[in-house]
Amino acid sequence: ISHPYMRPLPPGDPPRGKAPLPEA
Secondary structure (H helix, E strand, O other), X not given: OOOOOOOOOOOXXXXXXXXXXXXX
8 A cells, every 4th residue: 555545644644635645
């Protein structure tokens, strides 16, 4: 799993989907 959207973000980070990361 390389997509941050599928990885649990540590506390303090913005919610998944709000980060300027490519969905592909």
